[in-house]
Amino acid sequence: MPSQALKHQAPYFRLYGKQPELHSLRIFGTAVYPYLRPYNVHKFQPRTTQYVFLGYSSGYKGVLCYDIVTDKLPQSHHLLIQHHLLLLCNHGGSDSVLVPEVHYSPLGDHHLPVSPPHEHSSLGTSLSDSLPLNPINIHPMHTRLRDGIVQKKQFPDYVGYYTCLNAHIELDEPANYKVASFPPQWKQAMQEEIDALHMQGTWSLVPNPGDKNIVGSKWIYKIKRNSDGSIARHKARLVAQGFSQEQGLDFSETFSPVVRHTTVRLILSLAAMNKWQLRQLDVENAFLHGDLEEEVFMKQPQGFADPRYPDFVCKLKKSLYGLKQAPRAWNAKFTRYLPAIGSNEKMVQVVVDELSSVFEMKDLGKLKFFLGLQVSHGSNGDIFVNQFKYAKELLYKAGMNSCRACSTPCKPHMQTRSCLFCQLSVPIHESNDFHWYLVKRILRYVQGTLAFGLSFTAGDMNLSAYSDADWAGDINTRRSTTGFVIFLGSNPISWQSKKQGSVSRSSTEAEYRALANTTADLAWIRQVLKDFKLYLPYPPIAYCDNLSALALSSNPVYHSRIKHLDIDFHFVRERAQKKDLLVQYVSTDEQLADVFTKGLHGPIFSQHCAHLRLREFPK
DSSP: OOBGGGTSBOHHHHHHSSOOOOTTOOOTTEEEEEOOGGGOSSTTSOSOOOEEEEEEOSSSSSEEEEOTTTOOOOEESSEEEEEEEESSOEETTEEOTTSOOOOOOOOTTOOOOOOOTTOOOOHHHHHHHHSOSSOOOSSOOEEEETTEEEEOOOOOOHHHHHHHHHHHHHHSOOSSHHHHTSSHHHHHHHHHHHHHHHHHTOEEEEOOOSSSOEEOEEEEEEEEEOTTSOEEEEEEEEEEOGGGOOBTTTBOOOOOOOOOHHHHHHHHHHHHHHTOOOEEEEETTGGGGSEEEEEEEEOOOTTOOOSSOTTOEEEEEEOOTTOTTHHHHHHHHHHHHHHHHHTOOSOHHHHHHHHHHHSOEEEEEEOOEETTEEEEEOTTSOEEEEOHHHHHHHHHHHTOTTOOOOSOSSOTTOOOSSOHHHHTTSGGGGOOHHHHHHHHHHHHHHHHTTTEEEEEOOOOOOEEEEEEEETTOOTTTOOOEEEEEEEETTEEEEEEEEEOSSOOSSHHHHHHHHHHHHHHHHHHHHHHHHHTTOOOSSOOEEEESOHHHHHHHHSOOOOTTTTTSOGGGGHHHHHHHTTSOEEEEOOGGGOGGGGGTSOOOHHHHHHHHHHTTEEEOOO
């Protein structure tokens, strides 16, 4: 609007030097006829009807309309406007006759407390006293429709909304202490955590040193679930905000040991071969058993500060989750004690009792669920492992829990800018509909193999591997893809599908690089078996379907096409010459690692999966 401060000019004119275009503005309350095809599900429904113009949408290029009959608010870009018909007009305080008439019924014996205009009542304190639990139809509203009088749906009562909200909150994990301080299950979980910290003597309250670094603390909440998805318990964890630690002052070295899935599968395979008993133990508050060597101060936990010393801080004596040195401290203490009982040849229960005397342990019984793996035991000693729960959660998050299944994760000869198996997640910044199609196909394959898993059975103590490479499979970088699978007996324990670090000039070079990676993994697994005092009766066998790479690994051949290879790749030849490795030829049809480098046809893919011992869970 024109302003006197701007010499009776509009701000738009002062900014842009021209008058604003107002021809697209419409009068509020006029009759409009929007295009309703997107909102009507049947072709015989009307394509338009009379609505009231309310204004322009903020997030959509269109206008907001109001239906005085159905209370709907559709948005439309295409509409017809009648400027001469004003539906929401006001004449002397009375509404237009087109506004629906409302009929009121007597209040009867039910009276609501009425406050003067200047008084205010608290909703939280007077709601339960003012309103009955069961909603009473005090003002039954009737709306005049084309085909008669229909009563409108009443607003749900507050008790129902409160119950629904609480039911939703209980299924979620609280984000902070303020949310978790109300539900009783989370209050109990926090109290149990505080009791465990005090019992371990994790800290002592001291005055604030002032010149020391004081780290913060935070509550983390997690719902622990069983293998079937049901709630096992509510866990509250007090963690230190270690990001504020300074190296050299309150920590020196960090170390975080992480178990490899290959090691887990190796243990499961050995257990099936030797009929070992698998027992699962959980150390309660594992990091709290580690001893700190540095001087670390922390703020008192939120909600549990000592009222006598609110300004004191916690001087940590034990390691706490979140500290940079906590994993190292726990690993050092556990590895110092474990060898002392590792040579005990008595019953497993004796070992469990000895561990429980030092650490607070929870005996979970026979191994059933571990690191997302669901473990089942057969009567003959076989072990079956699958990830049904994880696969269902993955499909649910993607909104494909009811999708149709497919037989293979990838069609043959289907190439993208990057390899499907190892590089599908790389081109996120330049993904397109085709990449999304590939991802959905993988999820459809997961849908069809929910009950599938790996079976570990008894067999000979032999190591064998299949090595393969897809030469220049990446059509963008022309890098090759390495694929291998390693068996202990007939049980697959390690596999890989990875793009090579550099471009190979020939298929021989690509196969030789893949063979080198396979040999390195074989050497590591063999060393792990030696640590268990288990020795192989025969050298490991590596199968390769490239004769040139086979000759290169066995003979000191120097060719112009391979003279640029790094020296570290030639340790395959050294292993073969020392008889620590046997490299043998296998035909492409029997190359099991082929499934890790490219898409295959359905029959060949199913055949390879059967040899990889991927089968349906026995019911």
